[in-house]
Amino acid sequence: MAGLLSHVSIVEVGPRDGLQNDLRSIPTETKIALIDALSEAGLPVIEATSFVNPKAVPQLADADEVMKRIRRRPGVRYPVLIPNQRGLDRAIVSGVDAIALFTSATEAFCQANIRCSIDESFERFAPVVEQALAAKMWLRGYVSVAFDCPYSGPVAPEAAIHVTERLFELGCHEVSIADTLGTATQTGVEHVVDALRSTGISLDQIALHLHDTYGQAVANVERAYDLGIRIFDSAVGSLGGCPFAPGSSGNVSTESLLRAFEARGIPTGVDLPAVERAFTMLQAGSASANEPRT
């Protein structure tokens, strides 16, 4: 193949999806240093934290301080997870200009994760989105368990894509389709992309968010790239996991994705050794990596 292969965007979700599920006690200074190091490494998007209820997720109770103190690199986007109006209010005070909302492809997971139906999740989003768009914020939506649900089994691609369409109708600029359990296969990825193609959604607005429970995430990312997907979520050091998806592993590691794209000559704009240094720094700055995590 002649010429450069098409560029991909890596969305680093470690500081949010990773640390949210990390039971180690991570100092605010370390979180800020991690995000700053990831910025310097050239990551174009860093999901920095979550403005969820501090009582529910004490690990991220310092979201306000983190967002006020990170060094924002020009051109880098720093979305934060927002569950409700209260979260948006806090985010605005902290100078946030990009947010992410999350719902699910299945009713059972939606109830387990955010204790409401899919319809109710959209009702909750409506005023938040209205205010965010009025403030010219950038908006990402997440569709959890788009491949398999721990409670209701295999998910029809059409069900996941229907929720995806609703997120775009709501006003999202990008939707991240998530394999929360890490059970997706290359065939499953093909089916989801086929279902996307049957809608008017541009693949440029779609991200794939893969966990790596069965070691298939890199293969799935490569398949998705070949099918036209260009945005991929990953976490430095494979951080993550989901308390509502028992047995699931962390996100595919940013390092693995960078190696896979580098091997194929696909530009990412990210400096792999700098990402590796960021992870080493995190491990050194946290409670010992040797401590059991669960």
Added chain:
Amino acid sequence: MAGLLSHVSIVEVGPRDGLQNDLRSIPTETKIALIDALSEAGLPVIEATSFVNPKAVPQLADADEVMKRIRRRPGVRYPVLIPNQRGLDRAIVSGVDAIALFTSATEAFCQANIRCSIDESFERFAPVVEQALAAKMWLRGYVSVAFDCPYSGPVAPEAAIHVTERLFELGCHEVSIADTLGTATQTGVEHVVDALRSTGISLDQIALHLHDTYGQAVANVERAYDLGIRIFDSAVGSLGGCPFAPGSSGNVSTESLLRAFEARGIPTGVDLPAVERAFTMLQAGSASANEPRT
């Protein structure tokens, strides 16, 4: 670099290290079909099962039947894990000609895993090894927690290599150095290889056994390859995990290793699509992959 890069050997440990820790109920037929499919895929070594006490590990209570019924492909080695004399007796009846023994780099992990000191583990091995060597069996030794121990913290490379030397003195033909927790870094791999070089051990007799908790296993394998290691353990579908290493993930997936070596033009002799089909078959033949695994 001109010419072909040096060949590597992939040791498939999924049927043993993977299924041993899998809480799904996997029919004996499915295990046999998995091993046969992995043989056909071209894997040179397949650790097939473990002759541990069926009361302790009921998932592998069918070890005898599995070993009697697999289709042995000429040139492929099928080692089994042996904890004691009783295990060896069963293995011999089942026609086994290659065995693996396991001890640990730390006293704390040895006690947790096999309820004895490192010295006592060697005392237990002595008669087993004598009989196995007399029967012209091939012998592998494992050194668990060679990088970090969940109970006693970071492990000095010299401690891990000292146990490695003792396994060779005992009569092992190969020793697999294990990152049971999945916390190894590229620097840690360098230190272990440095420590190995200071002994008379040939790197050709050393395998690296990496779990992928932090998504660093492929990077660590590539670093080890560059330093001269040529044998790598992995598990189809990233199966595995260790009940005595809380929070640890499965083994690095065979699929990821094959992709990484393929990208660098390093021959493995293994057919990746055939490995992928073996995993798909396993998932279809087991209890649903959607069921929580823990």
